[in-house]
Amino acid sequence: MSLNTLPKTELDLEVLLARKEVVADGVVRLTLRHPEGEPLPPWEPGAHLDLVLRPDVVRQYSLCGDPGDRSVLQVAVLRQPEGRGGSQLVHDELSDGDRLRIRGPRNHFGFVKSKRYLFIAGGIGITPIMPMIAAADARGADWRLIYGGRTSTSMAFRDELAQKYGDRVTAWPQDEHGLMDLQALLGKPQKRTAVYCCGPERLLTAVQELCRFWPSGALHFERFTPKQGADSGERTEFEVELAQSGLTLTVPEDRSILQVVEDAGVPVLSSCQEGTCGTCETSVLDGVVDHRDSLLSDDEQAANDTMMICVSRACGRRLVLDL
Template identity: 55%
Template sequence: MTSNANQERLQMQVAGKETLADGVVRLTLVDESGAAAPAWTPGSHIDLVLDDTITRQYSLCGDPGDTTSLTVAVLREADGRGGSIRVHDKLESGDLVTVAGPRNHFALVDADSYLFVAGGIGITPLLPMAREVDSKGTPWRLLYGGRTRASMAFADELAAAHPDRVLLRPQDEHGHLDLATALDEAEPGTVVYCCGPEPLLQAIESACRERPHVTLHVERFAPKALPEGDDGAFEVELGRSGRTVQVSADETLLDAVLRVGVDADFSCREGTCGTCEVAVLGGTPDHRDSVLSEDEQAENDAMMICVSRSCTPKLILDL
């Protein structure tokens, strides 16, 4: 099982499937019943429930003002876990697919200026962000890299629409993205949004730590590598009932609460989608997720129970 039945789910139809770039297809999804598509904000993603064992998260890349459809772009990952291959090879126009969400753990914050940095398919959550800030007249720039120009979805339309704001840097032509220059040129107070493969995210996190004049927000496709933590046993008090659950060293907190019948939402089980976020009422979590920022983790008022554990003998959670 990959997700909880309490999640809001819709049956949606694939109204369109088209190739955007090498290895990238765009899906347009409409409500099966003809109802309006769910509302969303830039940075949101949805779950595509492809079968009983495959649920994958994809960023929405269309127009939040479009109430008729949802749009995602999917990169075919030959070495992935099978979800993208299923989308590319099996899902066709007219097919029905279950959708959960939207959810947003990569929300666009107010700022005086923005720098968007995309690596490959990481362009998808940044598209609606750029459209929104552009519509408000807020200064922004986009640094967009990919393996080749032909693999970079939306590249031509972005460059044509915003030649003075968009810098395309295919790796086979320019090498790795020049993050240092882009960050050094950013005005003080600039908010940086970055999405892409892990090496890019690690590089920009390192670069931004040395440049306090910018504030960084990242979104990961896969869980970041973490040092080995203490997987000792601990206990969790369920704040809504006062019941206490023992979490053994060889089980996750999520599995422990599911074992005793708690109806907890979850999806990815690897700390990247944010579905299992729970408020912390007491104790100190051992954060191992890839959703919360360092500052958000330091607040210790929420945690992802699918991967995170406890630094204290006991946690109290809003469950």
């Protein structure tokens, strides 16, 4: 089955916005319910949802509630004045009682079992980390959270986390303490410790650099925006063969595989179109991929068996995809 076929655990349905509430400066939490009160799909820590805000406005938000509560799904949304308009639509136009469509859940930030965890969150990056902390605590694992933000009042769920988990949580508002001391946290590699990080690109880049000498596979992270230079390579024309559809298409240097495939009438799930959400992930049957996504790990890219067709291209003259 192609990765781009909706799996049974993923849904596409209309939900009810049961509650919209402010949880920090510039951050609102949305609580979504099934209109008929039916259970919503299962999910695991690290998963995200697509919110279909308008036919042409689809955005991804990490689930931040309790995976054990099938009655609701919760996401938190940061207002981004310099963004593409989705967060402003959420903040300014959505109200309690509104209906909107969702797709998912989908998970590219899976939570692994480990003896110890070090969680590092920056700003709205706390959202996928919260269910992971709850799972680690329930397992009796040794864990610690370092949570940074611009100011105390901009840090969603800060008080809730501190009250529930006490001194395992270190809040680090930048206006009070400066930047997080990542060298002290990560300068000495630790065995049997999983590092989970989510936040702005500057934080992720610094954490990746410091984790170069940690055991392989210790670092797990998720980006909200493309990594710097991800789509900066040379762009050349190539052919793509769609094995299921029986089509061979030419992808010119100024267009993506996704655009060409959609123009040919082949339906493909897609959303961010910048290589961060994973919606358009497609199996590769032959050819070498020029990976330009900001989602797959180095090992996953090296395996050459899947790609994000919204940004990634071919290293050679031809690719064969399971579409």
